[in-house]
Amino acid sequence: MYRVLRGRVNSVGFLPDERLIPYLELAGFVSAALIQTFDLRYNLISALVERWRPETHTFHFPCGECTITLEDVALQLGLPIDGNVVTGVSLISRPATLCYELLGHSPSEGKFTGLRFSWLKANFEHLSSTANEREVMQAARSYIMHLIGGVLMPDANDSMVHLMYLPLLSNLHNTRSYSWGSAVLAMLYRELCRTTDPSTMDIGGCLILLQLWALYRMPFLASISHQSYIFPLIHR
Template sequence: MESYRVLRGRVNSIGFQPDECLIPFLELAGFGSAALIRSFDLRYDLISALVERWHSETHTFHLPCGECTITLEDVAVQLGLPIDGNAVTGISSISRPATLCYELLGRSPSEGKFASLRLSWLKANFEYLPSTANEREVMQAVRTYIMHLIGGVLMKESNGSTVHLMHLPLLSNLHNTRSYSWGSVVLAMLYRELCRTTDPSAVDIGGCLILLQS
């Protein structure tokens, strides 16, 4: 009898809670419900069983009782993310990443070229908001928390604990951030990961696994 393949993932929680003063701005940006996610127990045996029943041709799970799938409505109801609006797109290669980070986050992990931010760096530098923080620093902390949500829960990569820098420019104006269909890209990435991991050689899985499991 062949051994059953159990996939693995890297990050399975946000790691820290946002300061209460950030909540109204997280709601403004469309991430208020997602910010309520604290920690969760992922069952990789269950997730692996779902992957075994995923058909890439139809994007559905084939179960004894029939076919089913995860829909945009599930994303909206369970995560509270916007599912209408502009497509979430970005530049894969940012020419001056340090300048962008200083402008929107107030600090940068490097002065050289880089394409992503480590979640551990975000947590170490922004977990605690000073009581004397001004409006600019609060906005920087909000952007940081959204980036941490994206990389740690909503669109996490299977091969590391980082978040791509391409999402950061979309957070420059929080009033406009909500106009993007974040729910659509979360679902699209989960579909992509489900299709990728149907390959028997795959050993890990990314995407919004809390949505997949629930």
């Protein structure tokens, strides 16, 4: 019997306010923000995992090997694939100060390392009709943070996004100078490798990228991936 994996996905759940669009575009995230995921087909995703080989970072099919590339990331998500490496400090000494400066709110005055998606949604889902430019930019940063942690690079902390990404959004003009696409692809590769362990029951990483890639590169799957026989078809 084949396992069907659970996904570590936490969609934003609402489209960005139209006033955020110029800032999302400036930062390089507008295409990803406008993708409405979430008809994720976990039977298809699980079948693909069964064909993943960590030693080559490729899917092994009867017809040969293939894999997701940076070109696919740019095509499907519109994220920058050139530029600086996405890195961040794992421990921020004054997290509340950082949040007040870049988001206008903070979930705590003490030490914390991440922002809960529920907190981001409660504070930024509804943008005031009188919001000034600074407040619109803060809402754009919040939306990008939710995208990063919930859709593009979800990890074991599936209820929150790590604070280390927030400093990279301080100047939205510079945000797109980072190769976000490379970071997304690297995490997806890592999750595919991790889930080859048969005892693993969930998968993180950008699952919408995995699904879009499969349906784009193998379009015949679109008509059958809701069916139970996806497993024997992929494995034939």
